[in-house]
Amino acid sequence: MAAAAATLARRITRSGVLPLCRRLPVWGRAARRPPGLPLAPCRAFSNKKIQVDMNESSGVATMKFKSPPVNSLNLDFLTEFCISLEKLENDRACRGIIITSAIPKIFSSGLDITEMCGKSTEHYTEFWRAVQEMWLRLYSSNMVTLAVVNGSSPAGGCLIALSCDYRIMADNPKYTIGLNEAQLGIVAPFWFKDTFVNVVGQRVAERSLQLGSLYPAPEALKFGIVDELVPEEKLQEKATAVMAQWLALPDHARQITKSMMRKAVLDLLVAHREEDIKNFTSFVSKESIQKSLRMYMEMLKKKKS
Numbered sequence: 435m436a437a438a439a440a441t442l443a444r445r446i447t448r449s450g451v452l453p454l455c456r457r458l459p460v461w462g463r464a465a466r467r468p469p470g471l472p473l474a475p476c477r478a479f480s481n482k483k484i485q486v487d488m489n490e491s492s493g494v495a496t497m498k499f500k501s502p503p504v505n506s507l508n509l510d511f512l513t514e515f516c517i518s519l520e521k522l523e524n525d526r527a528c529r530g531i532i533i534t535s536a537i538p539k540i541f542s543s544g545l546d547i548t549e550m551c552g553k554s555t556e557h558y559t560e561f562w563r564a565v566q567e568m569w570l571r572l573y574s575s576n577m578v579t580l581a582v583v584n585g586s587s588p589a590g591g592c593l594i595a596l597s598c599d600y601r602i603m604a605d606n607p608k609y610t611i612g613l614n615e616a617q618l619g620i621v622a623p624f625w626f627k628d629t630f631v632n633v634v635g636q637r638v639a640e641r642s643l644q645l646g647s648l649y650p651a652p653e654a655l656k657f658g659i660v661d662e663l664v665p666e667e668k669l670q671e672k673a674t675a676v677m678a679q680w681l682a683l684p685d686h687a688r689q690i691t692k693s694m695m696r697k698a699v700l701d702l703l704v705a706h707r708e709e710d711i712k713n714f715t716s717f718v719s720k721e722s723i724q725k726s727l728r729m730y731m732e733m734l735k736k737k738k739s
């Protein structure tokens with residue numbers, strides 16, 4: 435596992451572009467399972483920050499974020515996430531993934547702000563490439579991707595949910611979700627924005643992005659950021675039912691449709707990846723942006739006392 439992580443990290447950081455394997459539609463993966471063979475009911479693999487349980491009889495993997503205190507997306511987390519996605523993408527038995535959190539009340543706090551503060555240009559480059567890689571893999575996945583948002587999910591956490599095919603959120607107004615970058619004095623990159631527009635439409639996206647709005651769960655439902663609210667104790671049951679509904683269709687038809695809907699947005703980042711990294715590194719390297727991020731971190735810490 436450590437060797438695989440090191441290899442992937444090297445590939446992400448050195449070669450520039452990690453080949454997005456199996457991006458094109460896979461024809462009926464489930465149909466390739468040898469008929470009549472008994473299936474092991476469940477397999478699991480776990481890294482430091484993400485636990486994956488694979489149910490082979492349903493072809494559904496559950497990926498649980500378990501990086502305390504708040505599942506923030508640092509370089510190690512993003513690398514593990516990419517490796518887990520790659521493993522599942524290449525596993526013919528896996529047709530769908532449920533992405534959720536093992537940390538109570540938090541889905542993910544978004545990008546780890548400490549990765550964007552006081553670091554070198556090389557570090558920002560490596561970090562941003564990993565953020566891009568995570569999104570490219572998730573947004574272009576052939577699998578059915580279902581976000582079970584069982585806690586707050588600002589910024590990068592919201593991006594993960596938005597990149598899935600369907601979002602179920604716990605029906606708790608204390609949990610918020612949204613792209614709140616503007617509140618930190620930073621700007622959601624164009625591919626965050628495009629992903630958001632594809633889910634909620636231009637008007638809601640424009641207003642929400644300019645205001646950096648974080649929506650309590652009922653409002654998130656109203657604006658279409660999530661598809662359903664479910665009492666927290668019913669999330670698992672609901673996720674299983676939704677996944678079964680999506681998997682009832684032939685894989686190839688769903689995959690080609692998904693690819694058709696998302697291709698333009700994906701292609702844009704692939705074509706402008708290096709430029710996007712340069713924009714990010716020069717943006718976060720500005721003293722004014724560093725100051726905003728430091729103040730935001732201080733505000734988070736003060737909020738506690």
Ligand SMILES: CCCCCCCC/C=C\C/C=C/C(=O)SCCNC(=O)CCNC(=O)[C@H](O)C(C)(C)COP(=O)(O)OP(=O)(O)OC[C@H]1O[C@@H](n2cnc3c(N)ncnc32)[C@H](O)[C@@H]1OP(=O)(O)O
Pocket residue numbers: 503504506540542543544545546547548586588589590591614615618620621622623713714717731734735738
């Ligand atoms: C011209 C165009 C150029 C384009 C350039 C593009 C630039 C764009 C760059 C980046 C896009 C950014 C995306 C992001 O995702 S930024 C991250 C945004 N996240 C947030 O705003 C969330 C902040 N956190 C919270 O609101 C809360 O922590 C919470 C609701 C998630 C959880 O609340 P609670 O349970 O009360 O926990 P605490 O607040 O006490 O937090 C615990 C602990 O964790 C630290 N922490 C929280 N979030 C983060 C984070 N995102 N990164 C790093 N650390 C975080 C918090 O400070 C506490 O630390 P402690 O005091 O040391 O315990």
